[in-house]
Every structure is written in structure tokens, then in C-alpha cells.
Amino acid sequence: MKLHYGTLSSSSRRVRITARLLGINLEEVSVDLRDPADRAELARLNPNSKVPVLVDGNFVLWESIAIMQYLCDRTPSQKLYPTDARERAEVNRWLSWSQAHWAPAVGGLGWEHVWKKLVTGEGPDADQVKRHEKVLAQFATVLDQHLADRTWLAGGTLSLADIAVAPPLLMTKLARLPLRPYQHVQAWFARVQELPEWKATEPPQLAQLEASFGVG
Numbered sequence: 001m002k003l004h005y006g007t008l009s010s011s012s013r014r015v016r017i018t019a020r021l022l023g024i025n026l027e028e029v030s031v032d033l034r035d036p037a038d039r040a041e042l043a044r045l046n047p048n049s050k051v052p053v054l055v056d057g058n059f060v061l062w063e064s065i066a067i068m069q070y071l072c073d074r075t076p077s078q079k080l081y082p083t084d085a086r087e088r089a090e091v092n093r094w095l096s097w098s099q100a101h102w103a104p105a106v107g108g109l110g111w112e113h114v115w116k117k118l119v120t121g122e123g124p125d126a127d128q129v130k131r132h133e134k135v136l137a138q139f140a141t142v143l144d145q146h147l148a149d150r151t152w153l154a155g156g157t158l159s160l161a162d163i164a165v166a167p168p169l170l171m172t173k174l175a176r177l178p179l180r181p182y183q184h185v186q187a188w189f190a191r192v193q194e195l196p197e198w199k200a201t202e203p204p205q206l207a208q209l210e211a212s213f214g215v216g
Contacts, residue, residue, distance in 0.1 A: 001024070003016070003026040003055075004029045005051050007204070009052065010103070011052060013170065014064045014164055015067045015068060016201045017201055020200060022072065046060075068095075069081060080158070080159050080163070087154070091161045094164065094165060095160060098161075105139050106136065108131075112125060113175045114213070117213075140185060141182070143182070143184075147185060152188070166189060166192040170206070
């Protein structure tokens with residue numbers, strides 16, 4: 001199986017971590033979104049022109065959550081994605097929450113503080129930053145309360161839920177995410193960061209990017 005991914009893409013990282021936890025050796029193809037040839041190939045594979053994209057023979061699958069689920073379904077005896085209906089529904093709840101609420105809230109601040117400068121040369125819009133911080137606070141509170149008496153998000157063990165929710169926090173420093181009040185979220189994220197699979201997928205250019213923005 002071949003995975004087309006972006007090194008700084010949190011959605012790509014979800015899939016790469018999942019594959020490593022499942023013991024699946026993917027052929028990884030890094031996509032440079034600045035390269036016209038890479039972008040053309042990506043558009044051929046995914047009409048949304050976004051990473052990641054999994055190619056398994058003649059089957060092409062995009063959307064990170066769907067890819068994560070597919071990899072689990074292809075792996076007998078895996079523990080990341082429960083087969084029990086209620087246990088799986090609990091994981092699915094957080095997969096949906098991550099896509100609908102968490103990633104957009106984090107991504108808004110990522111755009112204002114990081115990508116906007118890189119793409120347009122403009123600085124953050126104070127009103128937009130305030131709006132995104134308000135949204136993030138709403139959902140960070142939900143996450144923090146849920147983690148108050150839990151080590152992991154669903155079922156007491158590491159699952160796809162954790163692997164979906166954690167990667168958007170990759171740029172916590174760069175995006176100036178105001179997460180200090182949420183101690184349970186911070187403790188949980190620290191546990192995720194200790195996973196060998198998290199460390200193995202650390203973007204090599206992240207430290208350089210942080211230095212260029214004066215954070216560290």
C-alpha cells in the first residue's frame with residue numbers, strides 16, 4: 001500500500017501513526033504542495049487535492065479518518081478500533097468530533113498565526129484570532145472535562161480516538177494555542193507525545209519553522 005502524505009499535515013500524521021501502531025509498512029510518498037507536478041498527481045488521486053491519499057492496488061481512498069478505519073479493518077486482532085458496537089460507537093464519536101469541531105477550531109488559529117503569513121505574507125487578524133480562541137475554548141473545555149478521570153479518550157486504552165484528536169496539536173507553539181488552562185488535555189497530550197510512533201512521525205522541519213517564527 002502506498003500513502004501520499006504531507007509532512008506538516010496533521011491528517012497525514014494520523015494515518016502514519018495508525019499504520020505504525022498496526023505494524024503496517026506503508027510505502028510513503030511525500031507530497032510537496034509547492035511543486036506543480038506533485039499537485040497535479042495529487043489532484044488526479046483526490047478531487048479535493050488534499051493529503052493524505054492511500055492507494056491499495058486499484059483502490060484509492062482519501063480522508064484520513066476513513067483511511068485509519070480501513071487500515072484497522074484490514075488488520076486482524078487489532079486493538080485500536082473496537083469491534084463491539086458500543087465501544088466502536090464511542091471511538092466514532094470522537095472521530096466525528098475531531099473532524100467537525102476540534103480540527104477546525106485548532107486550524108483557524110493555525111491559519112492566522114502560521115499559514116497566513118507563509119501563504120499571503122500577512123499577519124494575523126486580531127478579530128479572527130479572538131473568534132477562533134473562543135471556539136477553541138468551548139471544545140477544549142469539553143475535552144478537558146472528559147479527560148479528568150481518563151488516561152485515554154475511549155475505552156481505557158489507546159485508540160483511533162486519541163490518534164485522531166492529538167495530531168492537530170502538532171503546532172501548539174506556532175499557532176499559539178491557549179491550552180494552558182486545560183491541565184487534563186496537556187497531560188493526555190504529553191502521553192501521546194511519548195509514543196514511539198508519535199516521535200517517529202515528527203516533521204523534520206518543525207523546529208526550523210518554530211525558529212523562523214521566534215517560538216520554541
